[in-house]
Amino acid sequence: MTELHGELVSLLGRGEKKGEWLAGRLGNETSPDEESPELAQERKLKRMAAVRDAEHQGGAIHHKTHMWRREERSDWLRSLRVIGAMRDERKRDDITSMLSRSITSRVTLYCPLAAARPLVVKLTNPYGTPHTFKIHTSNPDLSVVCDVREWGELRGRGDVQGVCVLEEGMFRLDDAAVPHVYLRPRETLHIPFKYQTFTTQSVAPVRSHQVVQELPSPSLDVKSIKVSFVGQDDRPVSIVEVRVELLPHVVDQTIRFTHPQNTQLKKAIRLPPTEATDLRVCCNDPDVQCEIISKSPGEPQDVQVKMDGCSSPNIKTFNIIVFTDRWRLVPAQIWQVSVHFLQWMDISCVTGQLTCQSLVLRGTQANRRVRCHVSHPLEIWVDPCEVFALPARAVCELRVFVRCVSSGVKFLQLNVVDEQQHQLVDAWSICVNAQPPAITRTWDVCVPVGGGRGSTKKFSYTNPYTHTHTFTLLTDQPHLLHFKQDSFQVGGGQTYSIGLRFAPSQSCGQQEILIFINNQDQRNQDTFRAQVTYS
Structure with missing residues (x-):
């Protein structure tokens, strides 16, 4: 009692202090033999006053304790009434929960991505009259198998x-696609289920050479699905809690695309050769459309992928699953497709000539230190090329320089990366259309085969300007042709001899080599074509 009621402890403490106080009052008195009659009379009066004070305090304490007990009893009665009301309010829910636990069974499934796993649940009609039961599942990935041929295919896999x-016709589907089953009195029936999911969250894929073991692991993605068998009175007669642990799936092929931002992606992926005739394909992303392009028998088949784009530099990753059976029970191949959406930029230039364009880089919500990285450093470079500060919500201009040494259309990529956080800030896909230059001179060159040091040649070039000018030499075949000097300076109207060294060759043949002569502005001044014959 003293440990639970703090007021009782204080009362007991006050009683002890009262006894100590009386003992002190009496202990301070002197002996009757040593005091005078006046002191004895005064002592007796003080003792009588002390006794009266003690009796008065004792009565107050008794009255206070009695009042405290009445208040405590009223508090107890009030608490009991609250507990009773709460018990009456929760009695129905508690009884329902206890009854649900008594009819609940639990089972565990281990499933990889896109693979169907069968489950058999026993259902018994507990009533003495025929009943029709509805089967509800909390997750559409777990469904009742209603087709006899599909169940036969699942059973055939062991x-x-x-x-x-x-x-046939064992289950009846209502308008909401909820299966119903009819059972006679006390009849027991085994209900076939199929679990198959196409979504992955925290399960990492593995490669085809790794072994996947179907063992429980705390790192796997776990789902809980509730299956209820409800009677005609909307009361459950049986509940099954299915615990699903998703296993890592095998990725047979990884495909990456780069695509302009906010534009629709449309790609065709060639299927590997297979003898299966009933090919089916699906995607785990509902925003991606996948279908097999029908062709004549014996011809290669393609999977057409369509999806809407998003802003740069987002990366969208999804899985494409290829099946070779009609019911899509076991995946034959799983492809992991990543689409990197980039900003788009078109540049038209002349082969061998330097072209400059400007890009706008917008800052994020925080200050960053970034650097530009390019996919083809010999044909494209950016100013600034070093690490620079990108203020928050600021606008920065990037100068892009492009010089292609071969004609045609090519795609170059520019990435802006945060050097401290190692995050992609922005990205561009640059489509370069290099036009062939105008050939101003052509000559034939013979190079002997098997020369250890190759062959050296010279040709003269006259400055078309009236003043001194500096020219730069470039070639589209740097591994076959080297210049004695990459740049030279010549006066107005004067002639300069350009030294060439052709790399040795071990086989006979012909090769066309272009020589670009650019002015101080890196514009194409002249283009020479050398027809090299190795003999």
């Missing part, structure tokens, strides 16, 4: 545990 015979 994954079914227990005996389950499925008859």
Whole structure:
């Protein structure tokens, strides 16, 4: 009691202090033999006053304790009334929860991505009259198998545990696609289920050479699905809690695309050669459309992928699953597709000539230190090329220089990366259309085969300007042709001899080599074509 009621402890403490106080008052008195009659009379009066004070305090304490007990009893009665009201309010829910636990069974499934796993659940009609039961599942990935041929295919794979015979027309579907099953009194029936999911969250894929073991692990993605068998009175007669642990899936092929931002992606992916005739394909992303392009028998088949784009530099990753059976039970191949959406930029230039364009880089919500990285450093470079500060919500101009040494259309990529956080800030896909230059001179060159040091040649070039000018030499075949000097300076109207060294060759043949002569502005001044014959 003293440990639970703090007021009782204080009262007991006050009683002890009262006894100590009386003992002190009496102990301070002197002996009757040593005091005078006046002191003895005064002592007796003080003792009588002390006794009266003690009796008065004792009565107050008794009255206070009695009042405290009445208040405590009223508090107890009030608490009991609150507990009773709460018990009456929760009694129905508690009884329902206890009854649900008594009819609930639990089972665990281990499933990889896109692979169907069968499950057999026993249902018994507990009533003495025929009843029709509805089957509800909390997750559409777990469904009742209503087709006899599909269940036969699942049983043929040897994954079914227990005996389950499925008859044609055993289940009836209502307007909401909820299956109903009819049972006679006390009849027991095995209900076939199929679990198959196409979504992955925290499960990492593995490569085809790794072994996947179907063992429980705390790192796997776990789902809990509730299956309820409800009677005609909307009361459940049986509940099954299915615990699903998703296993890592095997990725057979990884495909990456770069695509302009906010534009629709449309690609065709060639299927590997296969003898299967009934090919089916699906995607785990509902925003991606996948279908097999029908062709004549014996011809290669393609998977057409369509999806809407998003802003740069987002990366969208999804899985494409290829099946070779009609019911899509076991995936034959799983492709992991990543689409990197970039900003788009078109540049038209002349081969061998330097072209400059400007880009706008917008800052993010925080200050960053970034650097530009390019995919083809010999044909494209950016100013600034070093690390620079990108203020928050600021606008920065990037100068892009492009010089292609071969004609045609090519795609170059520019990435802006945060050097401290190692994050992609922005990205561009640059489509370069290099036009062939105008050939101003052509000559033939013979180079002997097997020369250890190659061959050296010279040709003269006259400055077309009236003043001194500096020219730069470039070639589209740097591995076959080297210049004695990459740049030279010549006076107005004067002639300069350009030294060439052709790399040795071990085989006979012909090769066309272009020589670009650019002025101080890196514009194409002249282009020479050398027809090299190795003999």
